[in-house]
Amino acid sequence: MPEKWEWVEPLFEFEALEMVPQPPAGFTPFGEMEEPDVRVDLLVEDDPEADEPDLEVVDEADREDEANEDEDSV
């Protein structure tokens, strides 16, 4: 086997590895994180005009403007 391939061979079995609890990495594993809240609310009354729900296209410039306004108001 060429020398460059030597590093490839594992010195462990993955099956065994999976049985051993791993020390936590620097970040909380994705599966242990709080899941995003998918907010769904009942409408007070049925909305027959709901074919076009309000859309909020977030514009970064608007966000900055809002932030500036907040700062100005302080």
Next chain:
Amino acid sequence: MSVDDAHRVAPIFDPARLELARKYRGFTKAELAEEIEVSAAAVSQYELGYAKPSPAVVAKLSLSLGFPLQWFSQGRPVVRVDTAGAHFRSLRAASQREREHAFAQAEFTWEIAQALERKVRFPVLHMRPTKVSADAEGAHIEDYAYQVRRAWDLNRGPVPNVVRLLESRGIVVTRLSADTRRVDAFSYHFPTRPVVVLADDKANKTRGRFDAAHELGHLLMHSDAEPGNRILEQQAHTFAGAFLMPAEDMTSELPSKLDWPTLLQLKQTWGVSIAALLYRARTLGIISEPTYRRAITYMSKRNWRKEEPGDLGPAEQPTIMKKALSLLASRNYTVDDLADATRLPVDVVRLVASLQDDDRPAIQFDEGTVGSSLPTIGRSARDAQVLDLPSWRKRNSN
């Protein structure tokens, strides 16, 4: 279904709805013609609107396709996916039949979401699309993915549930029916909300997460671009990689040598495949191109390209419609009512709303109706428990 119903629907028959139902069930015109005992040319005439089917034929269409009679009557025009505007990946492997089935499911998904939004409020669509040119550099896309993470209040580190994250930002997500695995995920901008359709890959969590992030990239960057372009696919891949594995975190996390235990641990932490981690390591210059290639060769030899070690459990499932129906249960609004509102079969609504794994009534075979092999429950073909394209076709071929 009554004879009167068929007589009422026949004069106001909607050709587009026939075509959509046929494509969803995976019939060619000739196959459907054989089912309903007319010529293939007749089916074409019905779909083109050059001829209207008789009440008896409408009844047969309803039974053969498992769609309620009311589905075929005119109403609000069905919003169709413009196939030139949907971002598909690896569709070359999928048959025309599978593609059309997938498009139809996307259209049904949007219809169902529309019906639900008359009764519940979904999350506001929180997106800031941008235009990314075909020659945009990777760094530009990296930066954009970083901005999206910030706009969506994601802290440093892994992304939690990607499907729910998209739903929480107003994107509707659905999963394709079983055995359509040659169709990859795709996304489409419907008039009011984008829809992401994920492949049926319930056992592969990492693939679904990456696919969802990939489609987010398309929705944000390529709303006006012509889909199918290899460069756009590459850009969406770069976006997904940067979104799920930000450079500022991964630079210190990824090993510079092929340290498989560390890669496996990172897979568990970040919810991405080892292959994606390696690709990311190459993109960030942490490993060299030859090293990357050797790693992929190594993985291929061990069949890890198809089945990686370190299973992360079942794929993330869409929840938004399920949650809406759960809330509506307090008003005695059920999945049957949603099927009535959309005129869709219950099996389609259940699939789209990711209710298919819930308890459902047992299948019964009503031998006394037209299309005697049709499994039905209850009062109409709307209730037919037809689960997916292949089983529907298989059933009909028996």
